[in-house]
Amino acid sequence: MANGGRISRRGLLGGGVAAAGVAGAFVAGRATEPEPGPAATPLAYAFRGAHQAGIVTPAQDRLHFAAFDVRTDDRSELVALLEAWTEAADRMTRGLPAGPVGPVEGATNLPPDDTGEAIGLPASGLTITFGFGPGLFRDAEGHDRFGLADRQPRALRTLPHFPADALDPARSYGDLCVQACANDPQVAVHAIRNLARIGFGTVAVRWSQLGFGRTSTTSVNQDTPRNLFGFKDGTMNVKAEETEALDRHVWVAPEDDPRATWLAGGSYLVARRFNMTIEVWDRQPLGDQEAFVGRTKGSGAPLSGGTEHDQPDLEMPGSNDQPVVPVDAHVRLVHPDQHGGARMLRRGYNFVDGTDALGALDAGLFFLAYVRDPDTHFIPIQNAMARSDALMEYLKVTGSALFAVPPGAAAGEHVGQALFA
Helix, strand or coil, rough: CCCCCCCCCCCCCCCCCCCCCCCCCHHHHHCCCCCCCCCCCCEEECCCCCCCCCCCCCCCCCCEEEEEEEECCCHHHHHHHHHHHHHHHHHCCCCCCCCCCCCCCCCCCCCCCCCCCCCCCEEECCEEEEEEEEHHHCCCCCCCCCHHHHHHHHHHHHHCCCCEEEECCHHHCCCCEEEEECCCHHHHHHHHHHHHHHCECCEEEEEEEEEEEECCCCCCCCCCCCCCCEEECCCCCCCCCCHHHHHCCCCCCHHHCHHHHHHHHCCEEEEEEEEEEHHHCCCCCCHHHHHHCCEECCCCCEEECCCCCCCCCCCCCCCCCEECCCCCCCHHHHHHHHCCCCEEEEEEEEEEEECCCCEEEEEEEEEEEEECEEEEEEHHHHHHHHHHHHHHHHHEEEEEEEEEEECCCCCCCCHHHHHHH
């Protein structure tokens, strides 16, 4: 996505106010980040374009993701919501308030059209990405809710139940989703909060997830980050600069699905909440951890040698007639060579949501991946991982969803407009 204008938020009143109900550690992270110098210009990404921002955009540090249930059966109300969301998202990603009036400029006897916790904050690289779940096309009984059933993409459905899934329905599925990414946690939270406010009565939040410390790199200019197991994550991720790979693995083509040509230029978004048994993992020897992953913990190089970005040699012999990259290593089981060359564009985040009833950390990886076709680029890989990956002993999937992400909206359009044409 091309960078948009670099604009600060209107109505500066000094420091921002903490968003109600947001985990303290999440919001406090902003205070520890270095403040920009006097000449620094806030980063802003254009909301409108051929593709939605927040996919190939360089992955930001913070996430607020929300899935919504649509509460109306009136198609016109759904379209009106998408129009209002598009306008608000366009404004917020430019560093402006969610509404045209602003958080403090309106009449005192009316609620403001922006909640105000982002007063004084720049755009902070905010991107807002919208997706449509299978429930938008047919309800649980198969009824056509909005006259869209004949335009439902073939691949858009509830993901299968994979081995080792322990899904919580309250953390899964959804008719609509919004992914807000930013370099300031309060900016990301502000975006979701205001979209939920705008949608009150038409939609309701089904579940949401805060994330920090991106676990993938989407640009060659970014260093590979680490997940909560301490390993570099997303080394072989599809990058924004790989235009041919994006066309092959990420963007839906017009000929992919004749009934869903409206999705051309968009993608499919897989969301999976992987809980990590952190305390058990931390007691494993370093050598075992590296064998489970198939990479060294320090440099991220494959166990077959070289540097982080060298391809692993899956045939290199090791000791005891076993390959040096173990047969159950994560790197081997998810490698594109094992799946017809299929790759993903991942945009996942770490999460820590306090502790569970036993005092263990409720923490892990909120996995987000954009793919051209989940039937070829995700489901076979997840099946192989669930059946045989050594890491699965330390992972439990507690949330799952699949969304169709429409292409970007041009000037004068709302997101997903071609679906309703």
